[in-house]
Amino acid sequence: MDNRIASVETLLTCPDRNYLLVKVTTEAGVVGYGDATLNGRELAVKTVLDEYTAPLLRGCDSGRIEDIWQMLFRHTYWRGGPVLQTAMAGVDMALWDLLGKRTGLPVYQLLGGKSRDRIKTYYHVHGDTSEALIARAHEAVKAGAQVLRYSFSTKNPFHPESGRSYTQPHQDIELNERFEVKGQAGGTMADTETQIARWETEPYLEELPDITAALRHAVGPHIGLIHDIHSRCTPIQAVRAAKELEPCHLLFLEDPIEPLNREALELVRAASATPLATGELFNTMDQLLPLLQRRLIDYIRLDISHFGGITPLRKAAYVAEACGVKTAFHGPGDISPLAHAAQFHLDLHVPNFGVQETLRFDPRLSEVFEWHTVTEDGYLSFEEQPGLGVAVDEAAAAAFPYRKAFIPGHRDEGGAVHDW
Amino acid sequence: MDNRIASVETLLTCPDRNYLLVKVTTEAGVVGYGDATLNGRELAVKTVLDEYTAPLLRGCDSGRIEDIWQMLFRHTYWRGGPVLQTAMAGVDMALWDLLGKRTGLPVYQLLGGKSRDRIKTYYHVHGDTSEALIARAHEAVKAGAQVLRYSFSTKNPFHPESGRSYTQPHQDIELNERFEVKGQAGGTMADTETQIARWETEPYLEELPDITAALRHAVGPHIGLIHDIHSRCTPIQAVRAAKELEPCHLLFLEDPIEPLNREALELVRAASATPLATGELFNTMDQLLPLLQRRLIDYIRLDISHFGGITPLRKAAYVAEACGVKTAFHGPGDISPLAHAAQFHLDLHVPNFGVQETLRFDPRLSEVFEWHTVTEDGYLSFEEQPGLGVAVDEAAAAAFPYRKAFIPGHRDEGGAVHDW
Amino acid sequence: MDNRIASVETLLTCPDRNYLLVKVTTEAGVVGYGDATLNGRELAVKTVLDEYTAPLLRGCDSGRIEDIWQMLFRHTYWRGGPVLQTAMAGVDMALWDLLGKRTGLPVYQLLGGKSRDRIKTYYHVHGDTSEALIARAHEAVKAGAQVLRYSFSTKNPFHPESGRSYTQPHQDIELNERFEVKGQAGGTMADTETQIARWETEPYLEELPDITAALRHAVGPHIGLIHDIHSRCTPIQAVRAAKELEPCHLLFLEDPIEPLNREALELVRAASATPLATGELFNTMDQLLPLLQRRLIDYIRLDISHFGGITPLRKAAYVAEACGVKTAFHGPGDISPLAHAAQFHLDLHVPNFGVQETLRFDPRLSEVFEWHTVTEDGYLSFEEQPGLGVAVDEAAAAAFPYRKAFIPGHRDEGGAVHDW
């Protein structure tokens, strides 16, 4: 069988939101798919893949996955960052998928086999008010959820009548987050102001402990609760949050401070027994390693599509294992089912698996991706197939063309840019 | 005057190698240019600018340079890395150029004015042998150079007859390096092997001290010598080099280890009195700050086009000043004269300026970029003009179309990928 | 295909020295072999496997390699140490061999594929005198060696006529080390005194720099030299050795101090630019991790059979990669060709491979193990086969029955036990 790479192609599809897929085909005709979605910058990743990666890989042995990863990482010289790492991730997943299909084995088996039977998951619950949040949480628990990631909205306390409220990022439990921004659909983006949401951290921090306590009381002591600060606190604000949430026994507090200010995590760490998680914005190991070495976090929230694929995510999980840290891979709607599947294969394999974020995909996705998962009692299982186990219907994908969409911008009440 | 941004355009030109320029025009018709060249991935940066940045900035106040930088940095959510930061750098330089033109002031004046009259520079000298290197150094010194960055080639010691030698990256003193790789021109890249150069660090390390001592002897004690390991040593190899070069009194030893293994710089630091420099591969402050805080380096080698422009480079220089560290901004042929000019403006301004890398550009560049600099006694001066002071001839630029070219790949004698 | 484990069996064979093999057979009849040799304690490992591991694993899914590793590691409660980890290693290698045979793929492909084409190796050269050592080194270099591990003997300086000399552990370049001890063969071990060799570190340390300098002079600057202190120095003696050997540019200095005094490596590390290696006596990650985190070593000398198999050795290599540390896996004659093969598969795969210790096996081994490797110019390649690629002739193995043999004891001139 001729395992040399005949072609590397990209597919950009928007069944409900944009996904960029990578398709690698060998001379023998075996095909592997991977996910290279970088929300809001899809075309940049596509350009990297089409213009640079595809010609470079033609003729390479598709089985030299590690070599290809190293070559793509080092030969650009200018390395790292979301665009290049996401492009690599798409290729890397496709090569593992392809190796699975060549051998007839699911990817988790190639990685060294299962260390568990099923995958503990968590879903998002959001409420604009405390009451609405609790109602959604009750629904979710009734549906079997054992772990919830909760978020809420905070009214502008000085002008409550303005209707302005501060809402944290979340994805709906039934439909995934769409990131559709006002004024954009079908139009130009000339008027950037219309895209902007408002954010102030202090009012949010003021409400956070009470809402969390109410939620904890409502769902009882045994439902795992996760809260995502989404990098919106200063270090000392994060210290306050971590301390005040301590009695609520979170499973973890996510992204307490901005991702590039990693050194300041020491302050948050020293403050409380609240478990900490971070990593969805990391692209390379240098961003993660010091946090593991100094035991500053308890869960790694890496995202397979932005960290460069199965090859480096597996290594990161092993380094975390050596340091006594667990995985909680990022599982948003902004990466495709291929990426979710790849993470599930790792979840089954790595011994230090903690929990997996996931969502109920928009039904339109099933027209493009054929994939069978079952979630029972909060644990997910999937049907075994060679490779990643997700079939892609290219014709259906083509029927959903790319529509440019942006991650929503945020500014504070003084008009300054704020992290989303 | 209506200072709102009317358009953000890109120009890709290849007078001798590829440069990606950003042109920002206000409603009032004032124009600014910036450099967004990312060697080997130009089209990805261009896609970011054309598809995402240009529509976003249309209508923004061109004077809100800081605000635009923050918006571009944070609103993508997925941040950092060479592609996105280089795109931002192009916009940022163009906005400073534009502000200079609006006000009739050179950029250094807008930054707070000069703290010096002229800029100490260094150029590359390369020799395939020790003798050739010394000959080139003599020429350079004769031409006025006070500081030299030297490199050389090392023959494969096991098969000297093979003609294989290990050559360090450098740029020619007269013509800039072209990165043209064998077998590529006009053809496909299917046969990746033909693009590969070989590298082994041990034979190079073996020759380094003797060649350096010979060079030091030849040029005398007063010429500044810089050597660039180009990230090709392991930490302990770098320790060896730093110790063995100690008696040669380098101005600095550059990039002793790979850029993502920054923690290991501690080891190199403890080993010798050889000054250390690093940073050309850094894109964001989080990569630099720990090195400054712990005083692990003596010079920051940041590159304005890859670190995000004048706005963040200025801040980095100020943080370095606070820590007693000097600047030695990256000045290769792979960023355009616009970027060089922007760095020169900063060089004149910052009090902790150390030295500036530069080169003699290929004469073909002067068809595209009109710019007057003079180097005398190793010090560079330039003619004052509003903004950056570099005029761009767009028609000439268009006459040199983009030709895809790659950074050369390296592998060791065992066939494994090696950093370039 | 029924991949459940039908049986786990052990084979103890002594073609020239003792090897303990593990054979795992599935219900479908597929067979995998692994190495569980623990020199001098073979029967203890065999008891673990026969009495405890074999019944436990019967009926388990042979593909759940990670799960089986975790179960064997944690379910004993009393964990770690050479006996238990070596037993696990045998099973683990056999399961990877078996998975390769099921899929028709060599193990390196299952691990993620090659990152290099061939494996840089080193061999032992030993001389009782400086002259003899240099003669052997010349022979080895003539035969193509690029890296040598050298050792020598030191005469008792107070009673040179006594014939007593202090000899470092080594394996012959042509025949592997036999560890046959005087008075033992065919007899009882009642007279323990007869088994004892003498050792004094100071006379050895006195000779070490001169012999090394002479050897370096003889072989020239480009042959890699490795010296193994074999844990026989106190920390400050190791500091002296590392400093005094610095001008000889060792590839690395191995096991400078005793393995359980790992904290003291800091002292040795701070002393010189001599690269350091350790790890052949490590059984679990907790022994390695602090050395990597603090960058105290440059090469990990782990041994696949004593560290628990492919599963943990792969993880250790990845952790080392994150820390900028290379591999130099232990390759003595006291582990079987199956273990050597398993390490070769990892060598081909891991990007941070450094060098591989190996030896020319006794010809009698080829009666038991069928395996084709070629070493050219100091680089090893092997014929690709499914799994580990080593065929075992069980009838031939049975024809070489176990003969109890011990690692030689050492005492100093005062009569005290000394590390071997």
Place this chain on the structure above:
Amino acid sequence: MDNRIASVETLLTCPDRNYLLVKVTTEAGVVGYGDATLNGRELAVKTVLDEYTAPLLRGCDSGRIEDIWQMLFRHTYWRGGPVLQTAMAGVDMALWDLLGKRTGLPVYQLLGGKSRDRIKTYYHVHGDTSEALIARAHEAVKAGAQVLRYSFSTKNPFHPESGRSYTQPHQDIELNERFEVKGQAGGTMADTETQIARWETEPYLEELPDITAALRHAVGPHIGLIHDIHSRCTPIQAVRAAKELEPCHLLFLEDPIEPLNREALELVRAASATPLATGELFNTMDQLLPLLQRRLIDYIRLDISHFGGITPLRKAAYVAEACGVKTAFHGPGDISPLAHAAQFHLDLHVPNFGVQETLRFDPRLSEVFEWHTVTEDGYLSFEEQPGLGVAVDEAAAAAFPYRKAFIPGHRDEGGAVHDW
């Protein structure tokens, strides 16, 4: 008197659970006994002793206890770990017992004599519910206990009707724990599932503070309370437990995290004033020393049979004394009365004795071991005899043959292996 060792023999007996005894006899016919029990791996230790240690020691001077320890430790080269250290421990205790019998002195006298009159002890109390636990605690206190080690069971909170509960390891106050596992007796172990107990840490952590507070309230402020997390928490979970138990004034919290993740104890240490203890899984000093040097623990929980005997345990106690740390030697039912006796001798001797774990042995043990201890007011005393003071009835021992038994395996609700 000829004190040379004539024989080293092993006795494996199972009066209620398995014990492996070592019997050393001198040429003069003096006999010493030691304990070499390694629960669940008895036959591996027996093989080491019968096949390797016994022949090696024949003819050695039985009084060279230190020399024999060093020889056994270093001559294997591959050192440490539970199997080898337990074998050594058996020999070491036997040699001390023998020396006592030769001299007519109890072992504590040979060690340097008493520093106290009697030994403060603690026993286990366990309840499946809070009420049952308190009832057992009241009984124990009524019987004179001053210190209690408490444990409890936690119902599966998601499926309380399932009958599944999470139970911590403990030993019954009257009968020692048997580790008999379902489906095993008289059968094969093919069906590994039947041996598995379930464990989830979060529900347990949820109940721990309330149960502890209730227990503290019930027994009043003056009864010492010990809780054993049994390595089942992640570091941050241990932080939570240590903080939440702080007001309950534990005597100590034991094994808060897994034993090979020792570095993370720093996190737990910084969190609260709850005293910490660990060490029952340590086999060698390198595992303990960093914890003492950094004052991360308050009690050493070493176990004489797994740490290598009286010789190293005495040294460990002395190092702890130097660091201001106390002893709390492991005293489970899984080591024989010989080991308990050896620890009692050390308890009487070392000035930094803290407390001694013990249990009421199964009456069947008194058929094999003749030994007289009295516990009054929580303090233990024993009848003075030469040596360890425990007589072994070999005929009775032979009447209780070995029955293979395993430490129970645990898995979490996702099916992954969990530490016991």
